[in-house]
Structure formats: C-alpha cells, structure tokens
Amino acid sequence: MSEAGRPVKTTCPYCGTGCGVDVLVRGDATEVSGDATHPTNAGKLCVKGAALGETLVPEGRALHPMLREPAGGRELQRVSWDTALDVVAREFRRIIREDGPQAVAWYVSGQLLTEDYYVANKLVKGFVGSANIDTNSRLCMSSAVAGHKRAFGEDIVPVSYEDLEDADLVVLVGSNTAWCHPILYQRIVKAKAARPQMKVVVVDPRRTATTDAADLHLPVRAGTDVWLFNGLLSFLYQHGVVDTHFVDAHTRGFDRALAVADNTAGSVRAVARQCGVDESLIAEFYRLFARTAKTITAFSMGVNQSSAGTDKVNSIINCHLLTGRIGKPGAGPFSITGQPNAMGGREVGGLANMLAAHMDLENARHRQLVQTFWDSPCIAERPGLKAVELFEAIEAGRVKAVWIMATNPVVSLPDADQVKRALAKCEFVVVSDVMHKTDTTAYAHVLLPALAWGEKDGTVTNSERRISRQRAFLPAPGEARPDWWALAEIGRRWGFTDAFAYDGPGQIFDEHARLTTFGNADDEVPRYLNLSGLVGMSAGDYDALAPVRWPVSGQDGSDQRPDAVSADAFMPRVFSDGRFYTADRKARFVATPPRLPMHARDEDFPLALNTGRVRDHWHTMTRTGLSPRLAAHIDEPYVDLHPQDALLSGVREGGLARVSTRWGSLVARVRTSGELPRRTAFVPIHWNAQYASDARVGSLVNPVVDPVSGEPEFKHTPARVEDFAVLWHGFVLSRTPLPMDQVIWWTRVTGHRFLRYEFAGRERVGEWSAFARTALGVHATDADWIEYEDRTAGQYRAAWVVDDRIEACLFVSPRPDLPSRAWLSGLFAKERLEDLDRIGLLVGEPTDRGADAGPTVCSCFGIGRNCIVEAVRGGCHSAEALGRKLQCGTNCGSCIPELKALIATSLVPA
C-alpha cells in the first residue's frame, strides 16, 4: 500500500521491456508515471503503460470463488475459498488416482509473477509428478528458448538494452518494435539520433511503424528468414568475415552448418529469389552486417512464431558465432520477449520441457538435484504436453482436468475453436483469472478470483534478464487472492504442508534463489542462472529490492545487497570468456536446412494470414479494453490487405470482410494501409467475444507447431478474404452496456463515460425507430428522443437524452459512411447538452467543424487527426514542429510514424 504522497515503485505488466512505474494513489485516483530511477525506461512510459490507471477499474472483476458442479451445466455459484479449493484438490486427486498424473494439466501464463510460476511448477513437477504444465509463453518465445538451449546449452539472453544503444548496427527481425516494445524502440531511435552512423535494418514482410526509422527494410516473404541468415552465413564466410579463433576455440558444428547454408542459400541471387526481395537490398544488408562488428540482431514474434522458429533463431545465432559477435559490448543475438514475465517463467522452469532453475527434465542428474532440493515424493521424468498438444489431449480425453491461470486460450491459441471443443468436453476445468467474464471463464467449473496488477506482489524478469519488483498499491478486491496462495493451498490439501508453507512471495523468491545456487558449481551442474546474491534476503530487503540483472552473485564475506547500477556495472558479460553451458562448454552451430511454412497458399486460400499486435492493445484486451484512451487509436478488429488483393477479393476499404482459413473464420473491417505486400493479410490478435461478435483470429490460425519448440505458426496461415455483405452499418454510443442481439456483427469500444458499439446487420428493418428504441432499451413513450430518418436512403439516427444529458445515440446507414464518432463522444463528458450540441447531435458534428478533433492519433495527449492535419497545413512540416505546437508524439513517440505519414499526405496539393 502506498504511503501518503510517496509513489510506489513497481513494474509495468505489459511487454517484456519491463519498465519501472511510479504509482501514486490519491483516494480513488491513481496516477501512473515512469520511474525515473529505473534503468530500463528512465522515467518514460509508452501509451499503454501511461494509461495503466484507466485499467484499474472494478468493472468485470472476478471477486469470489465460483463453482459449477462438474456434472451439471448450471450457472457458476458463489462458494467459499475453502469449498472451491476442496473441490479442486479432490477432483485433481481423484483423476490422478484413476488415470495417472498425465491426466491432469496446468496451462499458465507469462502474466504470472515468478513466485506464482515457481509454486505452480513445483506443485506439478514435484508433487503431481508430471510435466503437464505449459504456458502461453509457448506461443511467444519458446523458439528462442529452444534456440538458446541448442546453441548455448542454457536459455541465456546474452544482450542488454545498453548494448542496443552501443551497437553500430541493429537488425530487427520480425519485430514491430515501435508498437510492441515502444520504450526500447525509442531508446534505439534516440541512440541513432545521437550517433547517425548507427544503422537500423528491419526484416519484416510488412512495412510497419518500425520500418519508419530503418535505413534499410527487407520485406522478405513470410517464413523465409532461414534463407536470409543462411545466406548471410555463407556470404560472411565467403568474404572472410570470420572470427577464426572464436570459432575454433569455443564452438562446434560449424562445418555442417556452413555446408547447409552454402547449399541452400549460397548466393545473394538465390536468397533474393527465395525471400522475394530485390537482390541489391539483400547485398546491401549483407555488406552492412559484414563490415559492422558491433551488431545486434534483435528478433521477436516474426521469428519465433513459425514452424521453423527454432531454426530461424539458430540461423541468426550462427552468424553471431561465426563473427564472434557475442559476449561483447554492442553485439549479440537478442530475443525480445513479448510478456512481462516470460523470462521469469523460464527461470523457474514453467514450461512443459523444462525443470526448474534452468535445469533439464531429461537429465537424471538435474532431476535428482531438484527433487532433493524440493524433498518431493516424485519428479517428472519426461516432457509434458506443450500448449497445442495439451488442448489436443484434452479433446481426445487423455487429459481430464486442467487448471488455466492468467490466460485466455480460447482466444489466443491457434485453431482456437478446437480449444473451445476441448474445454467443453473436459471433465474438470479450473480457471484463475482477474476477470469474471472472458471467452475462457465461460468453460470453468471452478473460477478462482486472482489478484491483478497493482494488487499482487512479487517479481518479474524482463528481456534483458532484469528482475524487478511488482508491488501492490491497491487492496485486494472482494476475495481475490494471489495465485501462488491458491496453488500452495492445493499442495497443503494433498498433505504436503511443509513443502507449501509459504507466508508470502518473499519466502518463495528466496526458495527460488536458493535453488539457482543448489549444486551450481563447475564440478556439479553449472548454470549461468545464479541468484546467490539474493539468497537470504529479509522481508524488508525483498520489499526494497532494486531492479537487478542476473546472475547476481554474492559478494564474498559481505551480506550487502547489490544495487541495480553497481551490479550492472560490475557484472561480467556472459560468454565473454567463451564458455558456454553445454557439456563441453562450447557453443553449437546448428545446421538449419530451410523449409517453408507448413501450409502453402493455394487457389482456395490464396493469402498468407499474418497476425500481430496493434500499438495500444495488449493480448485479449482484458486490461487495455477498459481504457478509453487506448481504445481510441485502433478501435475495431480489422483485416489489412494490399489494395490489389482487396480488389481481387471483392472487398473495399471500410467495408466488412469475412476472413476464412481451413480452421475457422472471422469478420473484420477492411483496411488497405499500403503496409502489406501482395498475397498477404494481417489481422490483429486482440479482439474476442467480449469485444466483438466474430473476431478471434486464433480460431483461424493453423495448429502447426515448430518440431523443436512446439511454438505455433501464427504468422502464416493460408486464408481467403470475401465480402461480408450487410444491408446496413451502424454505431451506438451508450452510457450503459447493451446486448447486441439484434445484429449479425458488432464490436465494442470503451469510451470515456460511454461504450461504443459498431455494428452491421443483414435483416431488413421495417421500423428503425422501434429497432433503435429496443436496441437502446428506451421503452417510455415520453422519453426525450430525437430522431432523423431518411427512409429510402436507409439513414436513421436517434439520440436519447435524460435530464438534458445524452444517454445514448444510434446511427445507421446502408454504407459504412457514418459521421465521425469523435465529436459525439465528447458530448458524453458534458453534464448538460447546450442547444447547439442538441442541434448538431444527429448530424454528428458541431456547426463549427473546428471543434471536431477527429480520430485520436497521439494517445498520450489525445491529439486527433483533424487537429494534426490543420497544424500541418498551418506550417508544421515535421514531427518535431507538430510536437512543439500540439505536444503530439513528445511522450512515448509511438505515433511519430503516423505523424510523418499525415504530414506527407496533408501536404499533397489537393
């Protein structure tokens, strides 16, 4: 809890950047700002982080344990924690007894804190005796984990954020850093501005906000990265850019890797043809890489989420091993993770093919070490089911009980309709979540209310291995409890009282830290992950723990805690001694024969569907969907297409389209942003049944996984786009939630003091007035109801006013040509409509058009498109000039690419 006037320092719960956040709670208001002392962000926050305060609302929270008897399909009923936990302990024990430990499973999340993760992993692997615990990090960076393990022998990220600033060449592969890791991106942009000789290359099929700052953009065909990096390996070798000493002394497997590279991508021409990129661009990239020693290759989902993801990672690492560009300042391969605690989860072994503290399931010595430490009755001996397999096993009936924590697989997994089928069949489903109603909680037999960000307490680890504290500053709502507590309660109910006798996260962290040191010596089981310096902290030390990168070694004879800056400064750079964590302490080149995505495009499904994030949303929107500021940037699910593919598909910008694959379909608004290459389509991952009628892109994604990492191929599913014919389009702004049961398609957008619904219908409506009154729930005949109708043109507009305040309004048209929602939205902030507002209400704009700011471009300062265009016409011809005049783009900077695009288009003579 925060003391009056002193901010609580905590860590942002969004991406893997792991920014420090200062939170000041004043009564009901929560002020969120960047932590100026945090080494990651030095006071800056992206728009998602800055809007965290808006997500701390009581709406929709799960407040009490709920239970639905496994047999019946009745509604969830409120029960006590004791009852709920008794049922969970009993059902899991019964199924384990009847069908063995392989018949139960956990599906957890990179949203969990390290301490939650640790207890879950311990309970499953040591006390259930199975490894059926997997995480949504499987969908995110498991290819990076696998690549690291194959090359380095341990899952080690060998680069820090400072190295990014230190590098002379940053290659961003499959990463829309500008939108997905905005603070990191801003650090790169700032470093580049300070040192113009620094170059940025972006490898991405899409032209994104990230390519804006790039010196070179390689729009490679999806799934061809291995050709690109095999080609690079071959090119570097051919041109003698080799650190011969390093390769000889510290690596193995080079010859085979080179042979494969030469045979598959031995010439720039061959690479260019395979990647679909101009030969000169490839050559320019190779030359740049060859001549720049301080090179970082940072990669993200575009690399990982592929059926060849692990090979992509290794093809990148191979190039760094060849040139010895690893373990040196400003150089190395860098996996940028998507989730706040994907790294922490990896550290405690929270994946089906890991053990704990970076030890291996398959290694008997490691198993013995962990079992001894835990003093557990058993230890999992073989890898468990990975995410996609896990839900297949549930549908097949091999897994009968599953406990899902802090994730929403009905939305996020590939072939997500399969997940629905699996959960519908599953004998016993436990869901721990902060939200009462998600696409996944619909299938829960037991719903356990979890603590959310701001309530829970523990640690997370960011992409550069920095452990930071997430601290509580709000009281737990209702009966919500920490996830570690619920897990430990199950362990205790099974009789393992000592093993799960935790009194708080500090104690769990301490156990985790001790395990990292256990048997961690050169002559036992050496691991780079070592938190010896954090062992034995007091409760106060743990509370005060400053952000620190691991490993954290204890200083001899001193019990002084490392402080963030000094620990960083004196930390020896990993691999700088050329020692890796394989049995022979040598790194491995991995031969990577390239292969195309599993499913090829064909006549029926001629487009390659790509998925990803948008700037201002996160995952399945359970948090960002609550923020009006974040909802304003991109408000609807959309499918982006090349204009020519749109034409061939018979769809048009602004209309609705059905996107189908062999696995599922959705309906979204068509965009032709100009960012996509031919024969591709892009759909964002965020929207789900809570926010749209039909927008779960997960249900379309092929359930193909990488054979090594088990990570699904989210970036390439053959798809088809067709016109989704509707008779009318409309929108509603309403102060209260409305059931959208009269329409075939809808999406919901959170506004400031209202909700917005965009919708469309196929039914012919005879009486719009009656339709609108039903839709808005206006039954009194003397309600203050304003309406406009142009029946033949199919235009209908109505507004409902209560006590001179707008309550709701509805607009309908046969075409998606409805007026701007921006000015109308502003009316909801007024306590009293003025006469002119009332007159303009059904026009959708004021008589004075200058009062309509237009759709939000800069979310940080809420600057609308119209204002920006006006400022551009008024002489602001650079993003900096716009920033000086309107402030836009001067905080997180993630809208700067959009500002530049607006400058370009606004200056075109009309």
Add this chain to the structure above:
Amino acid sequence: MTMPLPEHVLPQTARPRPRLVVIGNGMAGMRTVEELLRLDGSLYDITVFGAEPHGNYNRILLSPVLAGEKTVDDIIINSREWYATHGITLHSGDPVVAIDRHRCRVRSASGREVAYDRLLLATGSRPFVIPVPGAQLPGVIAFRDLHDVQTMLAAARARDHGRAVVIGGGLLGLEAANGLKRQGMDVTVVHVMDSLMERQLDKPAAALLRQALERRGIRILLEAQTEAILGEDHVTGLQFANGERIAADLVVMAVGVRPNVELAKTAGLHCERAIVVDDTLQSLSDPRIYAVGECVQHRKATFGLVAPIWEQARVCATHLAGHGHRRYVQAATSTRLKVTGIDLFSAGDFVGGPDTEDLVFRDPRRGTYKRLVLRGNRIVGAVLYGDVGDGSWYFELMQQGTDISAIRNRLVFGRAFCEAAT
C-alpha cells in the same frame, strides 16, 4: 407592386374598347386586373361583379382579424375609390347568375346584363358544409369571408365564455379556433380523423401541435364524427355518432372548400373538379373565357394557396393584354399556420407519393419536427414545425430545383450545417 396610375379619367377612343367582365371580386380576379392595368390600363372597359358587398380584401388575413391582431381596414386591398380611379365598374353584392356564351353576355342576380368581349371567371370556392341535420341553423357558419368573421366576433362579444365548436382540424379550422379563443370563447375543435392536419403533418408533429393548442386552452376532440347539429332556432350543440353531445353557441365548419363552378357548368364550360384551363388560363371550351384562382383546375391540380394564384393572375393578364408569351407552370407553394406562437411552415407537395422520399427529423421535447419531401434528389415539399427558420431556404432550393444529393444527410438540420460542409 403598383405603378403610378393616371389621376384623370382615361380618354375615350373613337372605337369602343373591348369589354372585359370579371366575375368575382376576390383576390384572384382583382390581382389579374391589377396585373392587366400594369401592362396597359387602356385596353379594356372593365366591369367587376362581386357577391360580397365590399371592395377587395385579403382573405388570407382573416385569421389575424379574427384573432384581433388586425382590423378589417388593415386587410382591404382595393377600396371603392381605387375602382373609380381606374374606371372600373364594380357591382358588389350582386353575383352573376348566368352566362350567355352565344350572345357574350352575363346576367346578375339583380337582373343587370353586361356584354363582354373577354370574360374572366374568378368565382373562387365555397366552404363545404357537411350534410348533417341542423347544418343550416343560425349560428352555424363557415370561415370564409368577412361576414363569417364578423359573425364570429359578434358571437364572442355576445356573452362571456361563449361556447364555440370548430368542426375541422385542418389549417383553417385551427386558425379559426385560435382566433375564437383569443376572443375569449370556450373553444372545442372537433376532428373526424385521429390527428390534426393529417394531410400536412404526421402523427408526432400533429401531437406537438395538439399539445401546443391544448396549452392555449383549446379542447381537441379527435375521431369525432358529427352526426347532427342540435338546436331549434339557433344552434345549441352537437351530437356525435357515438351518441355523445356537447353544447355550442357557435359552430364553425372548416372542413374544406369546393371550387365554385356551378355558373361555369351551367354555361357549358368543361369542368372536372373545377374549370379546366390550359397553360394560358383559357377555359378549354371557350377561348373568350379565362379563369383564375380556386375555381380553376390546371393539369389535375386545384389551388388553395396564394402563390400559384398570383402566378396565374400574372400569366392570365399577359394573355388578356395580347402579349400572350407566358405559360402557367405549376410551382411549389408554401404556407404558414397563422397562429401566433406556433411556428408551422409547409411548402410544396408535402403529402408526397410513391416516387417521393422523406427526410424526417423529430425532437418532441423541444417541439421540433421537420419533414422534407424529395423527388429525384430535389426538394418538392417541406413541413417544419417548431423550428421554421430554414423554411425560406428550403423553399428557395425547391423553387430552384437544386440537386441536394451532396448535402442530403445534413439537409434537414438546416442551412448552417449544409454550408459548413461545403
């Protein structure tokens, strides 16, 4: 509107001038004469027959007279002196009863016979009297002329809170009701339909109007079918089809008008609902005979509003003057309810048809209702209630036949929004 007129009597020419006889001393007939005089005052010897015993007055302003907002003198257009000044022979209070087309003569009720070279029929219309028992009782009147107004004013003065019943909830009936209320009578409007002014307003707008009138203390009875007017030697009440009765000291029938065509029919002129004329306002049957005003039918249409009649007068005058170059073209018309404090504007074809489209705006709380009727993206009709500020602009767009497709979605919201968009 008027040209400087000669002060003296026009000189006689050697040959007698052609004779123009005008039947009807109302607004349409006299407007035609004025237009003619403006073109050339010396062309005809003009004789005017009128049924009413006055000069010519503005019938449209009878409502304000009844409401006490104007006096009779205020609404006189042409005094007797004016007729004399222009050498026009006026026979007021002496209606023509027969036309002899073979001999080109007309004969009046008093037996006066006058020959014509050209004859102008401007006999107007007469109020429709619903055929129920008691319709002829004293105290049962129409709302058509000065005499009716005087009767009503007398009835209002006769006793405090005299009870008036107006049969007919159309434009005229409501103006009468308002006037009588203003004169202190206890007024009930009896309307056979289920909403007021049903030809101009849809139900919500009619409901607004009803509320406004009720707030002024006028009682409105809808779906009330009058079965009989009660009374021995003077009206005392009304009986409805459902058997209910109400008391009345005065009954005003305002249930529509019928073109006054008996004279024309008797003379063998082709009539349908009214005297059928061509684009020059000549009757189809006899090129010597012209007709203007409410007694006229032009291409299926009959007329009740003043604007088209002014245009007929203008066209007719040019033909009488021998210039003969104008054609009468029907144009949109507009009107306002002349009830102070109630803003109601309607124009053009506000009824619409299968080929028209409606733009409707309703804001009952503010008492605003607007309906624009479009045909082929042009305004052909408009009804505005409450907010009539843009009435004349819509009327202008209507008359100019402006294509409004670019501003269609804003049109109903008024000129300010449409101009902001361009």
